Amino acid sequence: MIAVLGLVVGVVVGLLVRPEVPAVVEPYLPIAVVAALDAVFGGLRAMLDGIFVDKVFVVSFLSNVVVAALIVFLGDKLGVGAQLSTGVVVVFGIRIFSNAAAIRRHVFRA
Amino acid sequence: MSTEDNPTPRPDRDEEEAQVPAQEWVAQRPATGRQRLRAGLWPPRVTRAQLIVALLLFVLGLGLAIQVRSNSDDSALRGARQEDLVRILDELDDRTQRLEDEKQELDDQKTELENSSDQAEEARKQTLEKERQLGVLAGTVAAQGPGITLTITDPHSTVEADMLLDAIQELRAAGAEAIQINDVRVVADTYFLDSGGGVQVDGKKVTAPYRFEVIGKPQDLEPALNIPGGVVQTLEEERAVVTVTRSQKIVVDALRPAKQPDYAQSSPR
Incomplete structure (x- = not known):
């Protein structure tokens, strides 16, 4: 419950405060958000499976974000940033879908 | 990562929920995913796991909101990559060129029209002058x-x-x-x-x-x-x-x- 509240508060604060994002971080923010979403879906699925561990969640969340940003950064340096971002988004999209399917099976039993 | 394949979740969990009396815990222990979800949502429990997850979700929500915001009402160019920006710049240059050409054309037309209307005005003035002169001769106007x-x-x-x-x-x-x-x-x-x-x-x-x-x-x-x-x-x-x-x-x-x-x-x- 508190976790859901955290998400809601985060969205509200982001919309209200409108912080300036440093230009260096800006290109990586969308990818980082997608990576974090993947971690969150993974965590939700683990919770439903009964194997949720907060430490693992934290590590997976942070490493997802960092690795995703790193890939994009590397892609930008190599001149294939756009393609690599697309690749990262596709991979995370597939994972989010499979996690969502597992969650769906738990919640709706279908 | 997604499946949280942690082989030893139990000891942590048990430590966390140690305050709950043992028999009650057993009775409440959720068997299915749906029950676990319900138990996690209500009643709210302030546990370390909940707080950490809340913190991370807060960060996620923040990033999400910022990104959506900067994408929707700021200029779409903010997050664009260099090659995209170059392409957009090229397109804008082309467009500027086209519009400049069009402006030039329209300016020419305007000058032409102004000249011709000047001529018409001049002719009208001369006609008016002539009419006045003839009017004096014909006695139709005062002099x-x-x-x-x-x-x-x-x-x-x-x-x-x-x-x-x-x-x-x-x-x-x-x-x-x-x-x-x-x-x-x-x-x-x-x-x-x-x-x-x-x-x-x-x-x-x-x-x-x-x-x-x-x-x-x-x-x-x-x-x-x-x-x-x-x-x-x-x-x-x-x-x-x-x-x-x-x-x-x-x-x-x-x-x-x-x-x-x-x-x-x-x-x-």
């Missing part, structure tokens, strides 16, 4: 300018139509441009008729004193009247009293209605 006033008083009723006509002819020959006698405008087809005690000018009765308002060059008009054997002398022989005064401002404001010809139409050549 003013330097000229003379010729007054003929006729104490013995000796002045006749032909004398007035002579005066008019003399004035015309001397370059009179607009003439009126009392309140009748004298034009090309003006005629004079004797009628008892006066003269009819264009069918209008005019009586002495006859007052001629003449616009023209005063230095030409006055001598023309005063030459020996001229108009003034002839009239004085008839015992009329004639005075001629020069003036820098003569107003000829008697008008004649413009007559539309019934048959003749203007022809371009």
